[in-house]
Amino acid sequence: MWQLAAGRIAEPVEGRVTPEPIVAALTFFTPVGERELLVHSVEQLITRALKHPRRIGWRVHAVRLRADLESPTNRSWLANILLKDPTADADRIAAPLRTRLEQSPPTGAVERLALEFTAFAPGTTELQLFARDAQAAARAGQQRALQSAAREIRMRVKRSSLYHIVEVQPWSRLPERRYALIDYEP
Amino acid sequence: MVPSSRTPLRTDRLRAVNEPQPVTVACDACGAPAAVKKQLRRSDGQETTAAVVETILESWRIDDEWWRQLISRRYFAVILVGGARVVLFEDLVTSEWFIQTP
Numbered sequence: 001m002w003q004l005a006a007g008r009i010a011e012p013v014e015g016r017v018t019p020e021p022i023v024a025a026l027t028f029f030t031p032v033g034e035r036e037l038l039v040h041s042v043e044q045l046i047t048r049a050l051k052h053p054r055r056i057g058w059r060v061h062a063v064r065l066r067a068d069l070e071s072p073t074n075r076s077w078l079a080n081i082l083l084k085d086p087t088a089d090a091d092r093i094a095a096p097l098r099t100r101l102e103q104s105p106p107t108g109a110v111e112r113l114a115l116e117f118t119a120f121a122p123g124t125t126e127l128q129l130f131a132r133d134a135q136a137a138a139r140a141g142q143q144r145a146l147q148s149a150a151r152e153i154r155m156r157v158k159r160s161s162l163y164h165i166v167e168v169q170p171w172s173r174l175p176e177r178r179y180a181l182i183d184y185e186p
Numbered sequence: 187m188v189p190s191s192r193t194p195l196r197t198d199r200l201r202a203v204n205e206p207q208p209v210t211v212a213c214d215a216c217g218a219p220a221a222v223k224k225q226l227r228r229s230d231g232q233e234t235t236a237a238v239v240e241t242i243l244e245s246w247r248i249d250d251e252w253w254r255q256l257i258s259r260r261y262f263a264v265i266l267v268g269g270a271r272v273v274l275f276e277d278l279v280t281s282e283w284f285i286q287t288p
Contacts, residue, residue, distance in 0.1 A: 165203065173248050174257070175273070175286055181201040 019058055022117040024049040031070045031109030035101055038067075038110060042097050045115040046090045055117065059086035062119035065097055069108040077106035086121035150184065206284035211274060218242055219262055219274050224285060237266040263288060 024045040032038060042065060049055070060083060067077040079100045087093060150162055163181035170178050210223040223236045243263040250257045258278040265271050273286045 163201065166200070168200070173250060176202060176205050179203050181203050 019054040019120055022049050022052045022055055023114060024052075024116075025112060025114040027112045028110065031111050033109040035105055038106075038113070039094075039098050039101055041113050042101070042115065043090065043094050045113060046093050046097075049115055049117055050088060050090055050093075055088070055120075057123045058120040059088045059123050060093055060117045060119075061086040061121045062117070063093060063097065064116040064118050065100075066114045066116070067106045067110040068112040068114075069106055070111055075108065077110075082119075088123065204287055206275070206286050209274070209283050209285045211276070211283040218245070219264060219283070222266065222272075222274065222283075222285065237268065237270070239264045240267045241265045243271075 026041055026045060028041075032041070050060075062083065063081045065079045065081070069075045069077065079097060081096045081100070083093065083096070085092075153161055162184035164184045165179050166182050168177060168180045172178050207224065211219045212221040212223075214220040219239050219242070221236060221238045223234060225234055241264065243265065245260065245262045248257065248259045248261065256279055259275045260278060261273060261275040263271070263273050271288055273288050274283060275286070276283050
């Protein structure tokens with residue numbers, strides 16, 4: 001923090017960003033009333049939602065399950081679960097939903113099920129490592145894309161038209177001395 | 187700005203950015219810029235563009251580097267008719283006018 005305040009570090013400060021809610025939904029061909037089938041579908045939705053790239057590095061803290069009931073009634077069933085211990089384990093997320101489905105099941109056949117992870121907690125050290133790996137992989141992919149784009153531009157216009165903006169004398173009172181361009185070679 | 191590619195910085199390959207471009211400026215009775223005329227270099231020849239100054243946002247003066255080659259400039263941040271925001275300055279040593287991006 002001191003280095004940042006003293007101007008020795010110029011990298012922008014990036015706050016921790018909590019992922020947007022993750023939704024996985026399923027529409028049944030024919031409305032489903034069997035509890036076992038509903039439980040199985042919920043488990044599938046949890047697995048699908050856990051695989052979402054936005055979830056990497058985060059544990060799930062709150063889950064919402066919504067069931068839209070058969071058309072003529074236009075009713076819905078809702079379960080909001082706050083996990084005491086945030087987790088990325090499908091079984092531990094499914095457990096309280098299973099209990100809710102057993103104790104107070106939907107009052108009609110279900111046409112559509114939507115599962116939403118609404119709140120997250122930072123992952124364990126291991127999960128954070130995976131997240132860093134994922135971010136590194138994303139950066140590597142971005143770098144490859146940049147290299148390929150730069151190569152194509154060089155081939156088309158026969159010279160590099162990509163530049164970095166570098167600070168030269170950012171404190172200067174003369175605007176033209178503050179920054180300069182330098183060839184960008186990704 | 188794009189992230190650094192970690193390529194060593196070669197200062198011989200630096201290109202200036204936001205270099206002042208010479209312009210012709212018509213001033214009002216108070217000496218403030220009222221209109222700007224600029225020569226644009228195009229592939230099919232030169233073209234002149236002119237614009238009237240709509241508002242002067244700010245003005246300031248810089249006197250610097252008197253110990254080697256004096257820099258003395260009078261700056262005006264202006265909005266041109268049409269909405270473009272530019273910075274004009276008069277080099278008080280040579281009495282030439284220049285335009286820059288803010």
